Amino acid sequence: MLNILSYEFMQNAILAGIMASIVCGLIGPFIVSKKMVFISGGLSHTAFGGLGIAYWLGINPLYGATVFVLLAAALLGFLKEDRTDKNDLFIGVLWATGVAIGIVFIHITPGYAPDLMTFLFGNILTVPRSDIFVSFILVMIVTLSVLIFFKGFVAIALDEEYAKARKLPVRALNIGLLLLTALSIVTLIQVVGIILVIALLTIPVAIASELSANFKQIMVISILLGILICLAGLFVSYFIEFPSGASIVLVGGALLGIVKGSKKLLEIRN
Amino acid sequence: MEKLIEIRNISFGYDNTPVLKNVDLDIFEEDYILVIGPNGGGKTTLLRLILGILEPWDGTITFRKDISERLGYVPQYSTFNKNFPITSLDMVLTGRISSGNFLRKYKKEDIEETEVILKKLNLYDKRNENINDLSGGQLQRVLIARALVSDPAVLFLDEPTASIDITSQTNLRDFLDELNKKMAIVVVTHDPTPFAQTYKHIACINKNIFFHDRGELDSHALEQVYGCPVELLGHGIPHTILKRH
Numbered sequence: 001m002l003n004i005l006s007y008e009f010m011q012n013a014i015l016a017g018i019m020a021s022i023v024c025g026l027i028g029p030f031i032v033s034k035k036m037v038f039i040s041g042g043l044s045h046t047a048f049g050g051l052g053i054a055y056w057l058g059i060n061p062l063y064g065a066t067v068f069v070l071l072a073a074a075l076l077g078f079l080k081e082d083r084t085d086k087n088d089l090f091i092g093v094l095w096a097t098g099v100a101i102g103i104v105f106i107h108i109t110p111g112y113a114p115d116l117m118t119f120l121f122g123n124i125l126t127v128p129r130s131d132i133f134v135s136f137i138l139v140m141i142v143t144l145s146v147l148i149f150f151k152g153f154v155a156i157a158l159d160e161e162y163a164k165a166r167k168l169p170v171r172a173l174n175i176g177l178l179l180l181t182a183l184s185i186v187t188l189i190q191v192v193g194i195i196l197v198i199a200l201l202t203i204p205v206a207i208a209s210e211l212s213a214n215f216k217q218i219m220v221i222s223i224l225l226g227i228l229i230c231l232a233g234l235f236v237s238y239f240i241e242f243p244s245g246a247s248i249v250l251v252g253g254a255l256l257g258i259v260k261g262s263k264k265l266l267e268i269r270n
Numbered sequence: 271m272e273k274l275i276e277i278r279n280i281s282f283g284y285d286n287t288p289v290l291k292n293v294d295l296d297i298f299e300e301d302y303i304l305v306i307g308p309n310g311g312g313k314t315t316l317l318r319l320i321l322g323i324l325e326p327w328d329g330t331i332t333f334r335k336d337i338s339e340r341l342g343y344v345p346q347y348s349t350f351n352k353n354f355p356i357t358s359l360d361m362v363l364t365g366r367i368s369s370g371n372f373l374r375k376y377k378k379e380d381i382e383e384t385e386v387i388l389k390k391l392n393l394y395d396k397r398n399e400n401i402n403d404l405s406g407g408q409l410q411r412v413l414i415a416r417a418l419v420s421d422p423a424v425l426f427l428d429e430p431t432a433s434i435d436i437t438s439q440t441n442l443r444d445f446l447d448e449l450n451k452k453m454a455i456v457v458v459t460h461d462p463t464p465f466a467q468t469y470k471h472i473a474c475i476n477k478n479i480f481f482h483d484r485g486e487l488d489s490h491a492l493e494q495v496y497g498c499p500v501e502l503l504g505h506g507i508p509h510t511i512l513k514r515h
């Protein structure tokens with residue numbers, strides 16, 4: 001059992017899982033409380049566009065994805081409408097356009113795109129060292145920014161109107177939060193893939209919210225749960241050869257079900 | 271008494287329809303202004319303009335140098351995000367956040383000051399409760415506490431009596447009287463009765479603003495109030511149509 005830890009791919013997988021869990025725990029609670037789950041889904045899918053272009057250009061797809069997701073986040077931030085219905089529409093357009101761009105570029109690139117499935121569904125067992133390094137930098141940026149801007153992010157997530165009345169730079173903070181969401185998404189794509197990113201941003205937070213009603217605690221618990229879920233999913237995937245992204249998400253879903261279920265049972269019994 | 275806020279010729283509308291036109295208003299130290307007017311008259315909008323949440327189309331709002339960030343605000347509707355998990359103490363503490371300190375951690379004095387205010391408002395026992403578990407009246411007091419921890423020079427309250435019972439209304443009135451010794455108070459209300467003994471000026475807002483001194487209101491009291499075309503004092507008093515305005 002322990003000797004599998006000596007494989008480099010296993011070490012990379014564990015590192016990728018831990019880093020993904022850190023950004024999930026730091027950004028996920030903001031995304032959930034600000035109802036930005038759909039936005040995150042949209043941003044994640046625009047990554048596919050960047051990925052397609054990177055394939056076509058013959059560069060590391062991760063870079064293409066990073067640039068695209070950041071651009072999409074910036075666009076959303078600058079165009080942000082006060083009315084959520086307009087925003088909603090715009091996110092939908094961004095989501096589909098991103099995917100369409102990806103499909104077109106992959107189509108015009110000669111040959112078969114071998115890692116395509118990896119990017120859509122994630123494969124934590126094949127994350128290369130170089131990508132781990134990129135993730136590490138992203139995680140550092142996200143962590144430092146959340147530490148520095150924590151009060152400001154809490155203020156806008158809790159009461160944007162009041163934050164404006166307190167003369168905080170609300171618009172800048174919103175854009176900042178979107179850009180950090182983008183960086184988190186890039187980190188997560190390696191682990192669970194474009195389609196399953198929102199699962200990791202929400203499931204640990206959903207479980208943590210069952211266990212605590214304090215925002216900071218929810219952040220810490222989410223990180224720990226994220227690590228637990230990623231590693232459990234990883235071993236499931238390794239030992240019974242299931243797709244890793246899906247294994248991680250299913251472990252998370254099951255854990256959420258168990259926690260919610262046992263809370264309900266306790267309520268009924270009392 | 272010194273002037274704290276001077277509002278000159280403010281006009282504003284959402285989209286293209288004007289909501290406020292050529293509004294002037296002065297707020298002095300130790301002032302106590304009641305703002306009344308019909309639904310949709312623009313009362314909340316005026317507060318949001320003064321607080322800098324909205325930008326006026328036209329006109330100017332000038333603050334005495336030191337007070338532009340010392341404005342307390344108790345909103346009409348709970349503008350905060352009910353999804354956000356936070357305790358009463360932490361919620362009130364966010365009132366200490368300002369443009370100058372949002373990058374720093376809370377200081378010891380932030381927490382001390384918050385605890386003092388929580389005790390004053392009888393919320394200390396509730397400090398670790400999630401705000402979603404509070405009663406309407408308790409939540410109201412949390413929002414007042416949040417406005418007070420920033421040491422405001424002017425306190426704006428939008429419909430503070432809407433969701434509380436008579437005893438709490440009386441308590442609130444007494445509390446505001448007490449606060450008024452240290453700060454100017456602006457109360458938006460549909461029911462001026464609880465404040466009738468204590469206010470100093472009254473402003474009627476219905477797109478335009480009509481400003482009255484206390485004495486003026488005493489002489490043709492109801493007439494003036496009813497000048498705002500809506501049932502304001504209500505409660506069985508016959509409706510008198512106003513000559514002036």
Ligand SMILES: Nc1ncnc2c1ncn2[C@@H]1O[C@H](COP(=O)(O)OP(=O)(O)OP(=O)(O)O)[C@@H](O)[C@H]1O
Nearest residue numbers: 284285289307308309310311312313314315316346
């Ligand atoms: N966010 C908004 N977007 C568009 N129109 C708005 C918005 N907020 C208010 N309005 C409109 O502006 C006008 C004034 O609204 P406001 O909330 O200032 O009135 P009010 O005097 O506070 O009313 P009430 O007594 O009901 O609280 C209304 O006609 C309202 O429909």
Ligand SMILES: [Mg+2]
Nearest residue numbers: 313314315346
């Ligand atoms: Mg109003």
